[in-house]
Amino acid sequence: MSFLDADFWIGVGVTAGVYAIFALGLQLNVGFTGLINLGQAGFMAIGAYAMGMLVVDAGWPLLLALPAAILVAIVAGALVGLPTLRLRADYFGIVTIAFSEIVRYALQNAAFTGGNQGVLGFDGGWREFQAWASNELSPIGLGGTIQLPLLIAVWATLLICLAALTILQRSPWGRVLKAIREDEDAAAALGKNVFAFKLQSLGIAAALAAVAGFFLALNVTYLYPSEFDPSFTFFGYAALILGGFASYGGVVAGAIILCALTEGLRFLDLPLSSSQSGSLRFIIVGLVLIILAMFRPQGLLGSKAEMQLRS
Amino acid sequence: MERRFPFLTANARVAVRLTLVLILVAIVLAVARGPVAVGQTTLNGLVAAGYFSLGAVGLTLVFGSLRIINFAHGDLLTLGAYVTLGISAIGLPFWPAAALAIAATAGIALVLDRIVWEPMRRKRASTLQLFLVAIGLAMVIRYTIQFFAGSQPRSVGQDVLSAIVVGPFHLGALQGLALIVGVAAATLVGLGLAFTPFGKKIRALADDVALAEVSGVDTRRMIRLVWLVAGGLAALAGVLYAAAVGSVNPNFGFLILLSLFTAAVLGGIGNAYGALAGGLIVGLAQEWSTLFFNARWKPVVGFAILIVMLLVMPRGIFGSGRARS
Amino acid sequence: MKPKTTNASEPILALETVGKRFGGLRAVEGASFAVATGSITALIGPNGAGKTTVFDLISGYERPDTGAIRFEGRRIDGLASHSIAKGGVVRTFQLTRVFAAMSVRDNMLIGAQRQAGESLPRLVFGPKSVKRAEEAAQARADALMRAFALDRKADDYAGSLSGGQRKLLEFARALMTEPRLVLLDEPMAGVNRALGASLLDEVERLRREQGMTFLFIEHDIDIVMRRADYVIAMAEGAVIAEGPPALIRRDPRVIDAYLGRKGAVA
Numbered sequence: 097m098s099f100l101d102a103d104f105w106i107g108v109g110v111t112a113g114v115y116a117i118f119a120l121g122l123q124l125n126v127g128f129t130g131l132i133n134l135g136q137a138g139f140m141a142i143g144a145y146a147m148g149m150l151v152v153d154a155g156w157p158l159l160l161a162l163p164a165a166i167l168v169a170i171v172a173g174a175l176v177g178l179p180t181l182r183l184r185a186d187y188f189g190i191v192t193i194a195f196s197e198i199v200r201y202a203l204q205n206a207a208f209t210g211g212n213q214g215v216l217g218f219d220g221g222w223r224e225f226q227a228w229a230s231n232e233l234s235p236i237g238l239g240g241t242i243q244l245p246l247l248i249a250v251w252a253t254l255l256i257c258l259a260a261l262t263i264l265q266r267s268p269w270g271r272v273l274k275a276i277r278e279d280e281d282a283a284a285a286l287g288k289n290v291f292a293f294k295l296q297s298l299g300i301a302a303a304l305a306a307v308a309g310f311f312l313a314l315n316v317t318y319l320y321p322s323e324f325d326p327s328f329t330f331f332g333y334a335a336l337i338l339g340g341f342a343s344y345g346g347v348v349a350g351a352i353i354l355c356a357l358t359e360g361l362r363f364l365d366l367p368l369s370s371s372q373s374g375s376l377r378f379i380i381v382g383l384v385l386i387i388l389a390m391f392r393p394q395g396l397l398g399s400k401a402e403m404q405l406r407s
Numbered sequence: 408m409e410r411r412f413p414f415l416t417a418n419a420r421v422a423v424r425l426t427l428v429l430i431l432v433a434i435v436l437a438v439a440r441g442p443v444a445v446g447q448t449t450l451n452g453l454v455a456a457g458y459f460s461l462g463a464v465g466l467t468l469v470f471g472s473l474r475i476i477n478f479a480h481g482d483l484l485t486l487g488a489y490v491t492l493g494i495s496a497i498g499l500p501f502w503p504a505a506a507l508a509i510a511a512t513a514g515i516a517l518v519l520d521r522i523v524w525e526p527m528r529r530k531r532a533s534t535l536q537l538f539l540v541a542i543g544l545a546m547v548i549r550y551t552i553q554f555f556a557g558s559q560p561r562s563v564g565q566d567v568l569s570a571i572v573v574g575p576f577h578l579g580a581l582q583g584l585a586l587i588v589g590v591a592a593a594t595l596v597g598l599g600l601a602f603t604p605f606g607k608k609i610r611a612l613a614d615d616v617a618l619a620e621v622s623g624v625d626t627r628r629m630i631r632l633v634w635l636v637a638g639g640l641a642a643l644a645g646v647l648y649a650a651a652v653g654s655v656n657p658n659f660g661f662l663i664l665l666s667l668f669t670a671a672v673l674g675g676i677g678n679a680y681g682a683l684a685g686g687l688i689v690g691l692a693q694e695w696s697t698l699f700f701n702a703r704w705k706p707v708v709g710f711a712i713l714i715v716m717l718l719v720m721p722r723g724i725f726g727s728g729r730a731r732s
Numbered sequence: 733m734k735p736k737t738t739n740a741s742e743p744i745l746a747l748e749t750v751g752k753r754f755g756g757l758r759a760v761e762g763a764s765f766a767v768a769t770g771s772i773t774a775l776i777g778p779n780g781a782g783k784t785t786v787f788d789l790i791s792g793y794e795r796p797d798t799g800a801i802r803f804e805g806r807r808i809d810g811l812a813s814h815s816i817a818k819g820g821v822v823r824t825f826q827l828t829r830v831f832a833a834m835s836v837r838d839n840m841l842i843g844a845q846r847q848a849g850e851s852l853p854r855l856v857f858g859p860k861s862v863k864r865a866e867e868a869a870q871a872r873a874d875a876l877m878r879a880f881a882l883d884r885k886a887d888d889y890a891g892s893l894s895g896g897q898r899k900l901l902e903f904a905r906a907l908m909t910e911p912r913l914v915l916l917d918e919p920m921a922g923v924n925r926a927l928g929a930s931l932l933d934e935v936e937r938l939r940r941e942q943g944m945t946f947l948f949i950e951h952d953i954d955i956v957m958r959r960a961d962y963v964i965a966m967a968e969g970a971v972i973a974e975g976p977p978a979l980i981r982r983d984p985r986v987i988d989a990y991l992g993r994k995g996a997v998a
Contacts, residue, residue: 268849287817378550385543
């Protein structure tokens with residue numbers, strides 16, 4: 097496979113876009129609300145499977161299934177948040193991982209979700225669209241690559257989400273969130289309903305996870321539960337720490353760097369089996385997390401001054 | 408007695424009540440599902456309790472004395488098991504290999520403290536930073552193991568087919584061994600915590616670091632010992648798991664980490680006795696659940712208990728000593 | 733000359749045998765007192781008397797074990813702190829709590845109440861009302877920042893302010909909430925005399941012009957004598973005396989509580 101293989105890099109671009117959307121939700125929780133949400137993969141699974149089952153079992157069109165899946169994920173976010181958001185930060189983290197694992201086990205073992213075999217066949221509508229889009233793109237010479245429409249769809253969605261979140265952050269709502277992250281007791285003493293804001297933050301993050309799950313499903317064309325394990329969430333955190341905890345743009349940059357790093361490994365001609373390359377990728381991500389958390393907690397692109405003020 | 412063993416008395420009372428509750432539950436289950444089934448699952452539960460308890464003790468001691476939720480702890484179990492297999496593959500019999508692996512893992516835990524955790528303490532790292540470091544460390548350990556040993560499950564290689572049969576109850580030979588070693592180890596740990604000066608100091612440290620320091624405990628030295636104990640017990644737990652289940656894969660430690668948290672929280676985070684009891688509860692609960700649900704749902708039982716405990720009784724059954732901020 | 737305490741028929745704040753324990757420690761016990769509307773009332777007592785705990789209980793940060801707390805006649809004990817703050821009671825903290833990584837202006841804007849822009853539905857469906865509310869809040873914030881000489885620092889991080897400026901910011905921010913009762917926890921601590929005096933002048937002006945009530949914890953007896961209309965003295969969790977400053981200073985129970993301090997309350 098050549099370094100210049102467009103199909104490969106488009107695939108990487110799709111993956112990076114999916115991680116970016118996923119991590120935007122994490123950033124809202126971690127960087128802007130102070131919630132250590134370790135269960136984001138669980139919300140993603142719920143969104144992806146809701147979409148898959150609506151399309152395959154209930155015959156819904158793809159474009160209707162997406163908002164429905166988002167809604168299901170938001171409800172899940174609210175259900176998880178209601179009892180758990182009053183816990184202290186580290187216990188909240190553990191509870192969200194437990195939630196994420198319960199979702200995974202449920203998807204693996206419940207009959208209606210196809211178990212370990214996964215869910216197939218929801219991408220019929222998408223493939224039609226892809227074929228149409230490829231046709232449209234041929235005149236300008238881009239019709240050859242299969243994944244290009246998906247890449248465009250993912251990144252268009254990503255940019256819309258990015259814009260929306262940035263506007264939200266600059267609004268009075270975003271300001272309250274910042275205050276809560278700084279000092280929630282002081283925020284409450286000024287009349288802010290901290291719990292309600294945290295719940296909204298978690299709900300929005302769940303929605304973003306569902307959107308990421310939607311595109312992930314279209315990318316891999318079938319859903320299986322082990323895709324949605326905590327490692328996905330941890331990769332999301334790696335994207336977060338690479339881009340810094342202070343901006344949404346940084347998240348996108350972080351996701352790109354992360355994917356370039358992990359996928360780019362293929363081009364180093366290392367005498368490793370494919371399983372070993374896979375392991376190496378995880379080892380590198382782990383090292384990134386350790387080294388940055390220890391020596392540059394504000395992230396590659398974050399500012400040290402703001403980090404110090406935050407703590 | 409009250410003054411010389413203040414911890415023991417309070418905990419002992421709860422322990423007695425707990426034992427009675429467990430016996431009661433067992434009786435109710437026996438009526439519902441038959442004594443043989445209950446007996447068999449209880450036996451299986453005790454086997455599991457062995458590695459849950461020992462794994463949870465290390466987790467709870469580290470949290471109690473250092474306030475670190477060590478997400479990498481599960482992977483120390485994996486490390487112990489794999490190093491054992493590695494050493495026994497080059498000729499040493501299983502249990503001596505295990506002993507070496509335990510020592511090695513304890514040492515590695517100590518080294519990790521020196522190069523990772525201690526610098527974080529000095530920098531007064533935030534909760535988020537500690538989480539990220541632990542997660543990163545877990546990944547590095549787990550995938551380094553996978554890098555060298557492959558991701559496929561590996562059989563423990565011992566005689567996994569022979570079974571001990573006593574009446575209507577059966578237990579694999581290796582499982583039986585794991586049960587005996589597990590119970591013995593847990594008992595030794597419990598006694599050691601209760602009666603040795605080292606045990607008392609470690610309990611004091613895990614309960615209240617500031618108070619321990621003021622009482623003249625050399626905290627720096629004790630922290631090093633905490634890591635050695637945590638790492639060693641984790642490795643032993645990993646070996647017991649390998650023996651009980653008959654095979655290992657690089658993910659098993661991380662997968663049972665949440666159950667270890669459950670055990671630690673049940674017992675009251677920071678309470679080492681509590682962790683032992685918590686492991687017993689989790690082991691029994693998971694195995695007893697198979698009387699009603701498919702065995703695939705076993706881990707979910709642990710997760711559910713964890714969530715309920717954190718929401719309803721975060722200080723655990725035994726309580727975590729003094730009120731924490 | 734101190735203006736007469738406004739003679740409202742009902743006190744703005746009333747504590748009725750309020751009690752609170754933390755584990756084995758009885759922080760507050762059987763505390764009962766009333767704060768007259770429009771008054772500047774001082775809460776005094778030696779360290780550990782339970783004064784900050786009383787503030788925590790009034791503001792909803794802690795929940796009393798026994799007793800009742802009434803604000804403007806309605807019970808507020810047991811309510812969440814944000815509800816109490818929205819209801820007109822705001823507090824400052826002993827150790828100043830400003831939002832260090834936010835600008836001074838943003839700190840101020842957080843204090844604004846009924847902000848349409850803080851509600852997600854209104855942000856999406858009512859951008860005009862959001863804009864109006866935000867502009868109104870900005871105007872008030874600018875005015876308050878000018879009043880406290882913080883306007884030149886408006887865009888700086890609050891964390892970069894000096895200790896005294898932070899105290900002023902915390903106070904100004906509290907005023908943004910348009911409170912009717914302000915609880916000031918040691919407003920003079922760590923503040924130089926001139927700054928402290930101007931802060932108290934502002935307190936008196938607000939009471940005079942807007943009828944705001946102030947309850948403040950203070951250790952400096954001088955200030956209590958000169959600025960407070962009424963004094964409530966606590967010791968060891970209980971209220972031991974209350975009355976106008978001149979009487980309190982001579983009260984033997986108060987002097988007793990301060991035993992060990994030179995010259996007692998004089």
